[in-house]
Amino acid sequence: MSLDHRTVDQGWLADLRASLAxxxxxxxxxxxxxxxLNADTGDPGEAHNQAALLAAARRNIEQITGALGRISDGTYGLCERCRKSIPAERLEVLPHARFCVPCQEKQNK
Structure with a gap:
């Protein structure tokens, strides 16, 4: 099932927006x-872990911000590459998805 932008359930979008917020x-x-907590403990392993956690948090914020922006501008659920609808099942699992699966696979190559 794909997300039909003409008949999107506004309640679902509102719930999604609240969840993303x-x-x-x-x-x-x-x-x-x-x-x-970014204190230098002198342990290179700890510094590496800290850097990875910071990068992951920043990436999550960027993905969430992008999804909220797409909801606001009416492009949420459209693949940024082929402009086709991203299946609703994919969006339920990965609400910040920017690409349909085939285009995501091409993006990763």
């Missing part, structure tokens, strides 16, 4: 916490 707040708090 909650995720954004959580990730922002996590990023703030990680940044504040």
């Amino acid at each position: 909650d995720d954004f707040a959580t990730q922002t708090a996590r990023l703030r916490e990680l940044t504040e």
Whole structure:
């Protein structure tokens, strides 16, 4: 089943927007916490772990922000490459998906 942009359930989009906003707040708090704890312990392994956690939090915030922007501008659920609808099942699992599966596979190559 694909997301039909002409008949999108506005309640579903509102719930998704609220969920993404909650995720954004959580990730922002996590990023703030990680940044504040960015004390150098002298352990290279710990520094590497800290850097990876910071990068993951930033990436999550970027993905959430992108999804919220696409909801706002009416392009949510459209593949950024082929402009076809991304299946609703994919969006349920990966709400920040920017590409349909075939285009994502091409993007990863």
